[in-house]
Amino acid sequence: MELNEEQYERIAQALDGRQVELTDEERQTMACIVRDEDWFGRTAHAAAPARAMGKAAASIRVALHGRTRIVRIIANVSAAAAIAAVLVLGIMMLIDLGRPVPVAPGSQGIPVAQLEKFIQPGEHQAPIKLLSMDLDRFEADVALMNMPESQASPVKNKLDSLENELDDFLLKNS
Amino acid sequence: MEEKPSAAAISQAQTGRAEGFEELLKRYGQRLFGYFLRATGSYHDAEDLLGEMTLRLVRQIKSYDDHGRFEPWLFRIAANLVRDRIRRRKANPTRLSLSAEDESGQSLADDLPDRPSDVADGLMAREMSHKLQQAMNELDETTRNMILLRHFGGLSFKEIADTFDCPLGTALAKVHRGLTTLKKRLEGHKQEIIAEMM
Structure with missing residues (x-):
């Protein structure tokens, strides 16, 4: 007997365990499929x-x-x-x-005194102090470049004297 | 066939513990081997694919969603492996070992349990197994796979329809016709075998 798509669908639902109303013909086909599946299971067994x-x-x-x-x-x-x-x-x-870190124009430099707080006194103190002075001078130069001429000369004088002090320091420690 | 997978084994496997995988292999190994053997018709391929399957399982177990049934998930991986193997075989055809011995000295018939107490039955079973394989190879690939996934994978017809992306009625119709064809062919062979043994 040949069933249509809808009939097969109902049988499939019944075989999957759903409650479905089946006709006698569908029930017969379902029983046949169950028998064929059992037969296949026995024949195809492969350990x-x-x-x-x-x-x-x-x-x-x-x-x-x-x-x-x-x-x-x-x-x-x-x-x-x-x-x-x-x-x-x-x-x-x-x-x-x-x-040495370049300092932006107009920003505050790190004063030597503040640097000394963070650096332990010891055998490298003199070169570090020199470096700090150098940094201050560099910063002052940058600031001077951006300053009007009238304000620049006292700063320049101060820088000159600082330079002299630095030269003296270098001479003493050489 | 409707044994429940152990949730503990699956979660152990998902955390990478060997005991979980060993439990899953114990539970599904025989069915997977049967599926591979019947799908490829080669003992050597079945053994090889079972090894490949375990590697896939280790790699993919984390992607298993606990809400779905485990068996369809597992046997879909197995079906993909078989499909790849068949494709490769078509690209590089080699001989099939249905009754002849393969490289490992095994044949499809060798896996059947020996029943020395009843030699005639044993020979009949072996011969039928061989003939079944021949008949299965003559089915179209989709029908063959549907029948195998239904039997070895324990898939419902709804799951088969989803796997093969076809209507529910079509899935059952294919399985039904496929089983009827196999049974008819084997009944004919059975008479021949009985006549030969007389």
Whole structure:
């Protein structure tokens, strides 16, 4: 007997466990399908040999081990990259500390006294003081360049005297 | 066939624990092997695909949504593996091992349980298994896969229809006609085998 699409659909719903009203013809077909499925199940049975199951179990262990290893490698690489980044940053900061920072026109310079608060007195105190003086002078030069002529001469005088003091200091410590 | 998958095994597997995967393999390994064997007709391919399946399972288990049924999800992966294997085989045709021994010295018939107490029945079963495989290979790929996913994967007809993107009635009609064809072919072979054994 040949059923139409709708009839097959109702039978499929019934086979899937839904409550469906079936005609006698549909019920017969459903019973036939159930019998055929049972027959197929008995005929198509194929047991997996122990070797195949053993190989599959081994694949699981290999796959899991591989994943753990990959995760560990990624973690190690990430950690190494982070350490390298910190090192590079540190080196860059050290380089930057040793370089005089240009001061924007009009901004306040760091007075020597304030610098000395942060720097422990010791054997490098003299060169640091010199460096600070140098910075002050550089800042003053920049400020002078932006200053009207009338205000500039007292500052220039002050700078000249500072320069003299610096020369004296260098002579004493040479 | 309607055994419930262990939620604990699935969640263990999802956290990458070997016990979870081993439990899933214990529960579904036989059915997956049967599916691969009947879908490819090759013992060697079935063994190989079962190994590949476990690798896929390890990779994809996290994508399994707990709300859906596990079996359709699992057997869809298996069906994709079979489809890829068949495509590759079509691109590089090699011999099939239906009754002849393959590279590992196994044949399709070798997997059947030995029943030395009844040699005639054993021979009949082996021969029928071989003939079934031949008959299955003559079915179109969709029908064959529907029948196999229904039997080994325990898929409902609704799930089969969704998997093959076809109406529910069409899915059942294909399975019904496919099973009828197989049964007719095998009944004919059975008479021949009985006559040969007499």
